[in-house]
Every structure is written in structure tokens, then in C-alpha cells.
Amino acid sequence: xxTTSRTVAEICRAARDASxxxxxxxxxxxxxxxxxxxxxxxxxxxxxxxxxxxxxxAARVKGLSPAMLDRLALTDDRIRQMAAGIQEVIAxxxxxxxxxxxxxxxxGLLVGKMRIPLGVIGxxxxxxxxxxxxxxxxxxxxxxxxxxxxxSEAIHSNSAIAHVLRAALADAGFDMDAVxxxxxxxxxxxxxxxxxxxxxxxxxxxxxxxLIRSVVEKSRIPVIKHYKGVCHSYVDEDADVAQAVAxxxxxxxxxxxxxxxxxxxxxxxxxxxxxxxxxAEAMRAAGVELRGCPETVRLLPDTAAATPxxxxxxxxxxxxxxxIVPSMDEAMAHIRRHGSLHTEAILTQNHARAMRFIRExxxxxxxxxASTRFNxxxxxGLGAEIGISTTKLHAFGPMGLSELTTTKFIAFGDGQIxx
Amino acid sequence: xxTTSRTVAEICRAARDASxxxxxxxxxxxxxxxxxxxxxxxxxxxxxxxxxxxxxxAARVKGLSPAMLDRLALTDDRIRQMAAGIQEVIAxxxxxxxxxxxxxxxxGLLVGKMRIPLGVIGxxxxxxxxxxxxxxxxxxxxxxxxxxxxxSEAIHSNSAIAHVLRAALADAGFDMDAVxxxxxxxxxxxxxxxxxxxxxxxxxxxxxxxLIRSVVEKSRIPVIKHYKGVCHSYVDEDADVAQAVAxxxxxxxxxxxxxxxxxxxxxxxxxxxxxxxxxAEAMRAAGVELRGCPETVRLLPDTAAATPxxxxxxxxxxxxxxxIVPSMDEAMAHIRRHGSLHTEAILTQNHARAMRFIRExxxxxxxxxASTRFNxxxxxGLGAEIGISTTKLHAFGPMGLSELTTTKFIAFGDGQIxx
Numbered sequence: 001x002x003t004t005s006r007t008v009a010e011i012c013r014a015a016r017d018a019s020x021x022x023x024x025x026x027x028x029x030x031x032x033x034x035x036x037x038x039x040x041x042x043x044x045x046x047x048x049x050x051x052x053x054x055x056x057x058a059a060r061v062k063g064l065s066p067a068m069l070d071r072l073a074l075t076d077d078r079i080r081q082m083a084a085g086i087q088e089v090i091a092x093x094x095x096x097x098x099x100x101x102x103x104x105x106x107x108g109l110l111v112g113k114m115r116i117p118l119g120v121i122g123x124x125x126x127x128x129x130x131x132x133x134x135x136x137x138x139x140x141x142x143x144x145x146x147x148x149x150x151x152s153e154a155i156h157s158n159s160a161i162a163h164v165l166r167a168a169l170a171d172a173g174f175d176m177d178a179v180x181x182x183x184x185x186x187x188x189x190x191x192x193x194x195x196x197x198x199x200x201x202x203x204x205x206x207x208x209x210x211l212i213r214s215v216v217e218k219s220r221i222p223v224i225k226h227y228k229g230v231c232h233s234y235v236d237e238d239a240d241v242a243q244a245v246a247x248x249x250x251x252x253x254x255x256x257x258x259x260x261x262x263x264x265x266x267x268x269x270x271x272x273x274x275x276x277x278x279x280a281e282a283m284r285a286a287g288v289e290l291r292g293c294p295e296t297v298r299l300l301p302d303t304a305a306a307t308p309x310x311x312x313x314x315x316x317x318x319x320x321x322x323x324i325v326p327s328m329d330e331a332m333a334h335i336r337r338h339g340s341l342h343t344e345a346i347l348t349q350n351h352a353r354a355m356r357f358i359r360e361x362x363x364x365x366x367x368x369x370a371s372t373r374f375n376x377x378x379x380x381g382l383g384a385e386i387g388i389s390t391t392k393l394h395a396f397g398p399m400g401l402s403e404l405t406t407t408k409f410i411a412f413g414d415g416q417i418x419x
Numbered sequence: 420x421x422t423t424s425r426t427v428a429e430i431c432r433a434a435r436d437a438s439x440x441x442x443x444x445x446x447x448x449x450x451x452x453x454x455x456x457x458x459x460x461x462x463x464x465x466x467x468x469x470x471x472x473x474x475x476x477a478a479r480v481k482g483l484s485p486a487m488l489d490r491l492a493l494t495d496d497r498i499r500q501m502a503a504g505i506q507e508v509i510a511x512x513x514x515x516x517x518x519x520x521x522x523x524x525x526x527g528l529l530v531g532k533m534r535i536p537l538g539v540i541g542x543x544x545x546x547x548x549x550x551x552x553x554x555x556x557x558x559x560x561x562x563x564x565x566x567x568x569x570x571s572e573a574i575h576s577n578s579a580i581a582h583v584l585r586a587a588l589a590d591a592g593f594d595m596d597a598v599x600x601x602x603x604x605x606x607x608x609x610x611x612x613x614x615x616x617x618x619x620x621x622x623x624x625x626x627x628x629x630l631i632r633s634v635v636e637k638s639r640i641p642v643i644k645h646y647k648g649v650c651h652s653y654v655d656e657d658a659d660v661a662q663a664v665a666x667x668x669x670x671x672x673x674x675x676x677x678x679x680x681x682x683x684x685x686x687x688x689x690x691x692x693x694x695x696x697x698x699a700e701a702m703r704a705a706g707v708e709l710r711g712c713p714e715t716v717r718l719l720p721d722t723a724a725a726t727p728x729x730x731x732x733x734x735x736x737x738x739x740x741x742x743i744v745p746s747m748d749e750a751m752a753h754i755r756r757h758g759s760l761h762t763e764a765i766l767t768q769n770h771a772r773a774m775r776f777i778r779e780x781x782x783x784x785x786x787x788x789a790s791t792r793f794n795x796x797x798x799x800g801l802g803a804e805i806g807i808s809t810t811k812l813h814a815f816g817p818m819g820l821s822e823l824t825t826t827k828f829i830a831f832g833d834g835q836i837x838x
Contacts, residue, residue, distance in 0.1 A: 020755070020779075020781075023779075023781075024778060024779045097778070103800070105798070105799075105800055109789055109793065109798075111799050111800055114777070114778075116781070116811075118811050118812070119781075119811065201810075201811055201812070202812060216639070217639070220635070220636070222641060222810070222812045240834070243833075243834040246834060246836060247832075247834055247835075247836055250836035250837060251836075254836070254837055254838075255837075336439070354831075358533070358829050358831075359443060359516070359533075360439075360442075360443045362439075362442075362535070362538075362827075363827065364827055364828060365827065365828040365829070365830060366827060366828070366829050366830070367829075367830040367831075367832060368830070368831045368832060369831070369832040369833050369834055369835075370528055370830055370831075370832030370834070370835040370836075371835065371836045371837055373836070373837040374528065374830060374835065374837065375828070379524070379528075379837070380524075380530050380828055380830070381522070381524055381530060391620075391641070392535075392537050392538065392620055392825040393537070393620070393621060393641045393812065393813045393825065394812045394813040394825075396825045396826060396827055397826075397827065397828045398828070406811040406812065406813075406815045407815060407816075408781075408782065408783055408784065408785060408815055408816065409783060409784040409785070409794070409799055409816045409817070410777050410784070410785050410786075411784060411785070411786045411787070411789055411793060411799070412773075412777075412786075412787045412788070412789075413666075413786060413787060413788040413789030414662075414788050415659075415662040415665060415666055415788055415789070416666075416788075416789040416790065416793070417665060417666055417669035417670075417673070417789075417790045417792070418669060418673055418674075418790055418792040418793065418798070419673075
């Protein structure tokens, strides 16, 4: 644990200094480092499990729930999965050095944009220890140094994983400080990280809404954030009923505890008498509780009445609010008022309305005739995901390797001057 | 001045509400609004000049310098130039609705990224009143609402221009609140703007370093900023001397008061005995004062010695610091320490070093054998420029219409669900 005695500012400065070599390294060298990281995790499985046992013991004393304990636990199998995750990152194309839009200006200057790393990325997380390895691998592949700050409940596990990754990085000829970990578990250490404007380029918080709001409130460094997903599916009057039922049940019930699950179903009044009984039956078969607007309750008398709060609630559970609307305009107005810019879907066979919904609805993913559950970096083809952004600046939606980079302008001349 | 009585929060909320119509408008309709804005400015020339006269009178009482008075003045010709600037924006391609990277996923889901407006952009500026029209035109064309907050010295001019633009917008069938102006000239009004996180998506400050640092310090909204340009040209041992002299003189002296002018010249020691006397003669002929490192002073005895502060100074004047370096690595190390991520150039005929400089130097524009003065949205082919970003997130370098937009994911399915 070589970083323990350093201040947060010193850790970030060391990461900044280490970032230059990583930024200019070719793909082969970065992949060699990633392979060493994956191998290191597997080789040190016993030690990692021993360190994890300290966290597990402390968590039991604290009385953490079985679900929380399960999230925290490192097993032989989970460590192999972490290593396999790094192998998948090795297989992804390297965005760094890609040149876009190269073209000649009238004076002969050849101008293009070259993709480059952001520099140093701070990741603040409170979830499973595997985030330590996943985030480090994505940052290394995209040529960025990373400063990791995990939750206190996983401190021994996170430190041990980082220790292994850092040693592998050094073995591969890089400066180990390019993967740094803040082992100070005080909240004050986060506050200190959030003001390192000279050395850290981006902060990505991963965790509950409380953590994220607190990071946004205090950070002087740009933050890419994701508060919540209140996702809608709108079943248009021209929907294919059987298809819409299947897609909506998938959107709600396939994995209800995640941000891209549907929370509210909007149904055009003309299709409601046909569609609602069918979807209600399928939803109830999937264990979903419905909460309806007055018109929904009239058509489905067994349904509980929705309260005004329901329309703004991310249930993350097998609960669905249902509202009948007189038009697509009303559905889009409801989404504007209650949506969270995350994922919105329309179910329709009408081309004009599908295209208008795609154009006008403001969300990081807008779908036609498909489940909201597709808002995911792997599903959308990014190959990896470090998070989903619901703010529009820099990245909107799932963030893969490319979203951990930016572009600089490059220009090749032969003596051009300005007049 | 219809917005005077509203609070900043109300102005931003109205801009947010007005932004939806602008975001979904086609290019033709937006261009019609821009044409009405340009015509409105010309039609109301007399009134605009009368309002400007109030600012001019107040500025004379305050004792503003002749240069400042000149910047503030609106003439018949300058109003026509503002209108012509809007006509140029009409001629630019509309980035909104462009679809990138559309492709099929293995399950048949057709996934792409569609370019969309950011939403509401706050522009805080202290310069010439023409920024009011320029910024509004770029925001309208890119489908964004804008909240303008100009300096107190130009309040009557800015308000009058905004009044004309708003009336034109309404005539063209848009909500005039999509171009909003904050007429409260207290600093507190800026502070209030900077916390409107629910309604404003981006803040762009344009002005001196003091204004920008204060905005960054206080803003809870993402800021795209540009502090200063300490730009270097590195003359490699394999430079073409005559070409390097011409390019360096252009970089320094063609317009010394701007951010992309060269401030420091780095010269390889092997070419220094040949290059330095030649460039010194040309620089002195252009009125440039040189300040050199000890080795430079030895080669050019008439040169003043540079102090350590010189290497970090943005002169914005006919002054140039000169340093002799033993290698390109030393030149790049100097740029890392003293550069501002703005513009860096190498002069060389050596291909390998040119490519390494392009790859490894960290700046929003890196050039080979061309003047640093090319870091400009028009020169690099963006067609327009709302500012130059020296931070890497979202945009790095000159920002045109495309940089005022983002992308959302779109997906066309035929019933796809996740397993």
C-alpha cells in the first residue's frame, strides 16, 4: 500500500506526472500492461480473498444486509471474472490516435482532429470491489491515469486490488502511479479530491443519488453524472399489441432494479381498451404491481390509483405506473415533465410518429419498438461501459472507451502564415 | 425591454420552456428566424445607435480609454457587419439531426447517434456589443436557447440588440424567450445565473481571466472555459530556416494581442547559430522585443535576459521570450511545464519528429510548419467560432456550431427484448 502516507493532492500530482507516458503509449504496450494486470489478479487470488475477508468481517460486525454482504464478497470465481473483464478490454479497439475529419483548407493546410486521452480521471464509487479493476482497465486502455476512491466498507479489498494492478503496471514498464488509490476513507478525502483542478480532468461518481449530488455540489472539476432513470414506454394507437406487450414486460420485469428499467407506461386512449387488459395480465404474471391514472383504473378495476408522486418515482422494483393519454403530444409532454433524460421508447407501426418521437424526445437513448433495457454500453455496441451520463455535455448516454477521450486539432503545413 | 422585471431564475425558466420548439425546428425555419434577426438589426439602425449613444456618454463620463470607447461604439457600418455575420451563420450547415455511426446490432436493432442541441446556453461576456448578435445567432442555428449577460458598460446597446432579435424571433413564429437577456448589471445576477442547474445546460464565459476564474469558481453548471494562450513554436534542428523565420514572425507579430499569438520561441541548439540571428533581425524589423535565455543572450548580445516569469507570461504584445534547448524532448518538457494547452507548433523537415510532436504535445491545436495564428474556428474550417476551449471535456479548441450540440443514441427495433 505505497500510497497510504501521501496526501490526496500528492496522489493526484503523481497520477498527473504518470499520465504522460500512458497517454503516448501505443496499443500493444497498453495491452501488455492490461494482460499483466489480469494475470496479477489471478495469481494473487488467495491474498485478495484474505484481504476481502477483513472487509467481510467488519461488514458483519456492522450488520450489513445479506445482499450488501454478497455485493462485497470476493470469491475465486469473481476474481477470475475481474481478470476476464480486463481481457475483454484488451480485445476492444483503442480510440487513442484515431484521426477524424482530416481535410485540406484553401491555403493547403491539412487539418484534422486526433483522439487523445483526457488525462487524469477521478472515480468515486461505493459499489462492488470489481469496480476498482474495471475502471482501472478502461482508463489504462484509453491512455488515462486514474485516481480511485472506493467506499470504506470495501477498503481492504479495493486497496489489495489496486496494489496488484499497480505492481503489474510497473512490471510492464509504466509508472505505477498511473493507477492510484486514495486509502483515506474520511469524507474529507473526497472533498480534497474534488478541488484538484490542476491535476484531475474529470470526476465520475458511481453510486446512489446522494453521493452523486454531494459530488456535483462540491466539485470544482467537471463531473459526468447520472442521477436516476425514470424511463417511459409510450404505446401508440398504432402499436402491434402482442409486440408491445412483450417489449413492455421485458422493459419492466426483466431486471427491475436497474436504471434502464421502465417505470411508467403511457398508453394512447384508442388502443387502451385492447392493450391494457393484455399487458396487465402479462405484467401480473411477471409479478408486477400496477398503479394507474383514473382512466386506467376504470379499464382495470383491480388496479391501485397512482398518486402524483408515482409519476416521478424510480421504483427500481416490480411496480409500474400506468397513464392513458389522448395523444402522442400528451405523452411527450408527460415525458418532458417527469422523465430524467435517460431512456424513452415508443411502440408504434406508424412511421411518421416513430420518426417524430425519435427526433423530439429528449433522452440519452430514444427507441422505437424495443425495450428500454437496451440503454447499456455493451448492448449499444460500445464494447464496455464506465457509466451512463444523463447530462449532455461531453457524453450523453453510455460511456465507453471513446467517451474517456477527447480530440485535439492537428495541422500539417509547409510554411502557411496568416494574412 | 420585456425581461427587466423578471428574476434571473424566471428568465432561465422561460428560456428552457422556449427551447423545445427551437430544438425541434427544421433548418429552414431557423434560417428564416435568423434572416428576420439580420433584417431587424439593419431596419432599427437608428434606434440601436441612439441606445448605444447612452452607453458611450456614460463611458466618457467614466473616463474609459479611447480603445475601450472604440470597442463599445456601434456605427452604421458595424451594425451592417453584425447583420452580415448572421447571414454567414445562415449559410452554415445545420449540425442538428445529423446521424452518426448508424449500424445494426447482432439482434437486428439499428443503433446510431443523432446530433441534438444542448438546450439552454448561458453566455457571460464583457466585450463588444456585437457578441450579443453573434452568440444569439450561433445558438439559434444550433437549436439552443440562449441567456445573455453582457457587461454593464454596454447595457443599453446589448438590451437594444436583444430587443430587436427577440422581436424578429417572435415574428418568425418562435417564442422570443429563446433569446433572453439579463439586464440586471449587478454581479449578483451572474451568481444567480450560475446556479440555475435545472434550466441552463452550459455556461460560456468570454472575457478576461478574472471573469473566467470567478465564473468557474462559482458555477454549479458546466463551464467551457479558456484562460490564456502561452503558445510556443519549436524550431527543430532540421527546420527550413527561411520558412521558420517567416512562420515565427507571423506567429508573433501578425496580431500580437490575441490568444493564439506565439509568446515563446524554443530553438534547437544545433540550428541556433544559423537561425537566431536571422529571426532576430526579422523580429526586430517587425518591432518585436526579444528576451532570451543565457545561451540566447550569448548568441544575440543585444538581447535582454529573460526572467523566470517570462516563460509563463502571455504578453499579448510585441515581446517574445527565446530559449535554446538541447533536444526536442527538452522543448516538449518546457511546453508541458509552461504551456497552456492552447496552441503549439514545430518547425521541422524531419518526418519522425514532426509526427512525434503531433502525437505527444498536449494542446488544443498542434501544428507542423505553420503559424500558431491558425487556431481559430474560421481558419480551421468550422465556419464560425463561439470561443476556444482549453479544457478537454466536451470541446477542446475552437468551438463552432457542432460544439454547441451533443448526441443522443437512437435505436430502431421490431420488438427486440433483452434476455
